[in-house]
Amino acid sequence: xxxxxLSINEKKKIEKSLKEQFGIDKIPGLLxxxxxxxxxxxxxxxxxxxxxxxxxxxxxxxxGIYFAKIIRDEPKLSIEGTQILKDQIKKNIFELNKEQAxxxxxxxxxxxxxxxxSFLIMKYKDDLLGCGKASEEKITNFxxxxxxxxxx
Amino acid sequence: MKKSYPPKPLFIERMKLLLGKDFKEYEExxxxxxxxxxxxxxxxxxxxxxxxxxxxxxxKINQPWKDYPEVMIIESNLEPGELGRAxxxxxxxxxxxxxxxxxxIIVLKPKPNETILDLCAAxxxxxxxxxxxxxxxxxxxxxEIHLGRIKILASNLERxxxxxxxxxxxxxxxxxxxxxxKDFKFDKILLDAPCSGEGTLRSTPITYQMWNFxxxxxxxxxQKQLFEAAFEILKIGGEIIYSTCTHAPEENEEIIDYVIKRxxxxxxxxxxxxxxxxxxGISKWKDKExxxxxxxxxxxxxxxxxxxxFFITKFRRVK
Numbered sequence: 378x379x380x381x382x383l384s385i386n387e388k389k390k391i392e393k394s395l396k397e398q399f400g401i402d403k404i405p406g407l408l409x410x411x412x413x414x415x416x417x418x419x420x421x422x423x424x425x426x427x428x429x430x431x432x433x434x435x436x437x438x439x440x441g442i443y444f445a446k447i448i449r450d451e452p453k454l455s456i457e458g459t460q461i462l463k464d465q466i467k468k469n470i471f472e473l474n475k476e477q478a479x480x481x482x483x484x485x486x487x488x489x490x491x492x493x494x495s496f497l498i499m500k501y502k503d504d505l506l507g508c509g510k511a512s513e514e515k516i517t518n519f520x521x522x523x524x525x526x527x528x529x
Numbered sequence: 530m531k532k533s534y535p536p537k538p539l540f541i542e543r544m545k546l547l548l549g550k551d552f553k554e555y556e557e558x559x560x561x562x563x564x565x566x567x568x569x570x571x572x573x574x575x576x577x578x579x580x581x582x583x584x585x586x587x588x589k590i591n592q593p594w595k596d597y598p599e600v601m602i603i604e605s606n607l608e609p610g611e612l613g614r615a616x617x618x619x620x621x622x623x624x625x626x627x628x629x630x631x632x633x634i635i636v637l638k639p640k641p642n643e644t645i646l647d648l649c650a651a652x653x654x655x656x657x658x659x660x661x662x663x664x665x666x667x668x669x670x671x672x673e674i675h676l677g678r679i680k681i682l683a684s685n686l687e688r689x690x691x692x693x694x695x696x697x698x699x700x701x702x703x704x705x706x707x708x709x710x711k712d713f714k715f716d717k718i719l720l721d722a723p724c725s726g727e728g729t730l731r732s733t734p735i736t737y738q739m740w741n742f743x744x745x746x747x748x749x750x751x752q753k754q755l756f757e758a759a760f761e762i763l764k765i766g767g768e769i770i771y772s773t774c775t776h777a778p779e780e781n782e783e784i785i786d787y788v789i790k791r792x793x794x795x796x797x798x799x800x801x802x803x804x805x806x807x808x809x810g811i812s813k814w815k816d817k818e819x820x821x822x823x824x825x826x827x828x829x830x831x832x833x834x835x836x837x838x839f840f841i842t843k844f845r846r847v848k
Contacts, residue, residue, distance in 0.1 A: 421694065
């Protein structure tokens with residue numbers, strides 16, 4: 378799968394959305410697109426030119442880590458995306474209680490009316506737990522299977 | 530309870546020869562369950578905070594090495610798989626890692642802004658440890674040949690929030706050759722080589738069944754070639770760690786002896802200091818005599834520290 382390093386303008390567009398959604402000012406690092414939707418964050422010391430050069434020599438399987446997915450122009454941050462930007466997130470945070478956090482981490486949607494129709498940052502105490510999508514009646518869960526809590 | 534496998538007679542014979550009077554103690558410790566150890570992922574949480582959280586869950590935590598507070602042993606009786614199922618693990622606050630497997634990176638001493646190659650990186654325990662030491666700065670190239678293992682590596686890097694790493698999929702020798710053509714060089718290289726895994730018998734008893742001497746000979750050839758290839762892309766003044774999780778001298782001292790002879794005054798073996806008991810490398814095995822410098826290598830036996838077995842050496846490229 379080919380990698381595409383996002384240009385300054387493309388990155389700015391994502392930053393603008395994140396600013397509107399969550400009050401985030403700046404994404405610290407390079408953004409690399411893999412496939413149509415998945416965006417990776419790379420904070421290593423290689424410049425875009427150096428990465429491109431390296432890619433000509435070796436197959437690069439991953440550059441950085443999965444950071445966000447762009448869904449209809451709206452970025453949905455991954456668990457790590459929310460954790461990395463923790464200190465910049467100012468709004469659209471949904472604070473979970475213990476029971477809800479457990480439900481969330483098992484991968485269940487939450488039947489809660491938030492009055493919003495957008496992505497929300499899910500938070501329990503100090504833990505950032507990725508993004509959920511609020512709609513009329515519920516918050517849709519995006520916790521990947523491999524990261525779900527298995528309650529016995 | 531893990532399934533047990535009978536050790537092969539040749540393996541027993543070799544270990545007896547290697548350990549002499551200590552063989553009995555070795556045999557005894559292999560019957561014991563390995564210690565449950567974790568390494569705090571300092572990219573996401575401090576050791577103090579995690580310790581407090583885990584203690585609040587009722588886990589009894591011991592930090593065995595005072596200079597490495599991120600290393601923890603869970604002394605409580607946990608249910609099978611509980612370490613991997615815990616929320617703190619799912620959120621990437623710690624990595625379940627065997628104590629001996631943390632040692633190569635303690636020897637490597639990664640520093641912020643360095644360029645480091647982890648040549649045989651999956652599943653990523655050491656890559657994530659390197660990234661934590663580097664505070665996600667500089668660059669790590671984490672290479673792995675098998676696609677299935679790359680997926681595990683990528684998932685571990687993601688869970689641990691490692692953002693300074695590029696994953697490559699290439700046969701190790703070929704990767705080094707390509708990088709050499711591009712004059713791409715590293716400050717440090719970790720060659721945690723594919724090996725026969727004799728040191729992992731406590732956690733992976735199936736190794737007994739897979740063990741055979743032919744594999745050791747084949748791996749020994751590969752390990753020499755991997756080292757030779759890696760040396761070519763190490764900066765002058767740079768360091769390379771050669772480690773395995775096996776006791777077989779053909780995969781350990783024989784490689785070191787080969788490297789010393791092959792690179793002569795271009796390479797220098799460095800002293801190693803570790804927070805656990807190490808035995809020196811052996812300079813004689815069966816009919817073979819190795820260069821005396823192999824004694825600077827570090828042999829870690831399960832019975833000495835209640836860990837798995839490991840072999841670690843450190844070299845500096847001087848020319």
